[in-house]
Amino acid sequence: MKFAIQINEGPYQHQASDSAYLFTKTALEKGHEVFRVFFYHDGVGNSTRLTTPPQDDRHIVNRWAALAEKYDLDMVVCVAAAQRRGIADDGEAERNGKDATNIHPRFRISGLGQLIEAAVQADRLMVFGD
Amino acid sequence: MSQTKKLMYLNRRAPYGTIYAWESLEVVLIGAAFEQDVSLAFVDDGVYQIIKGQDTGGIDMKNFSPTYSALGDYEVTKLYVEKESLEERGLSLDNLMHLTWEDEDEDWAEKDSIVLVSRAELAQLMDEQDVVFSF
Numbered sequence: 001m002k003f004a005i006q007i008n009e010g011p012y013q014h015q016a017s018d019s020a021y022l023f024t025k026t027a028l029e030k031g032h033e034v035f036r037v038f039f040y041h042d043g044v045g046n047s048t049r050l051t052t053p054p055q056d057d058r059h060i061v062n063r064w065a066a067l068a069e070k071y072d073l074d075m076v077v078c079v080a081a082a083q084r085r086g087i088a089d090d091g092e093a094e095r096n097g098k099d100a101t102n103i104h105p106r107f108r109i110s111g112l113g114q115l116i117e118a119a120v121q122a123d124r125l126m127v128f129g130d
Numbered sequence: 131m132s133q134t135k136k137l138m139y140l141n142r143r144a145p146y147g148t149i150y151a152w153e154s155l156e157v158v159l160i161g162a163a164f165e166q167d168v169s170l171a172f173v174d175d176g177v178y179q180i181i182k183g184q185d186t187g188g189i190d191m192k193n194f195s196p197t198y199s200a201l202g203d204y205e206v207t208k209l210y211v212e213k214e215s216l217e218e219r220g221l222s223l224d225n226l227m228h229l230t231w232e233d234e235d236e237d238w239a240e241k242d243s244i245v246l247v248s249r250a251e252l253a254q255l256m257d258e259q260d261v262v263f264s265f
Binding site: 113129 | 150
């Protein structure tokens, strides 16, 4: 089956990103396809490389990045949601006159059209959040 | 992307306490360009999103409720409102904005966008969807 994944909540505060990660990892291990992982609302907070959890805890951002590396996952962060919450890549930082970026290089910032496209292309859209 | 799917945006939360309602609307507006079979549903506190006479002057937040009136222009014409959710909150259709769209097949006749449905009918509608975006 071809899945699209939507994550609506930030890391650590909420289980959504953990559940989505475990679901995505298991689906891929079982040979399913994941068309795209889309981060929306506070879910965009899952993409900052500045995340520094205690050493004995899981690193949610790096864990997503490693999974994406292994399976060539497309991980998209919504641009409008990211701008509101201070998530920036080089392009966004330059466009909006910011002095820094914080996105992990394994994620990319793009528009909401990417969510619609994923929902249409996939057999199932899985939404993780409240 | 030539496929047409049935997409429903399920709105479950009050409009200003959290950002879900507004960011749901942003998806709807962007998604309109994809020419899918789109509907919106309002359940639970989500019915407050389309209540009339919204005034956010006291809370320093943007009143985005006028955007719902523009949905008809985006060819988003099916807004299902769950009757039980209204009743449980002491509300009726009269408390909601009058949202309409113009039917070009009938000489641009103005039609109501809001359709009151029972909980059971909405469950049936949800079951018919290919995709449910839940906000």
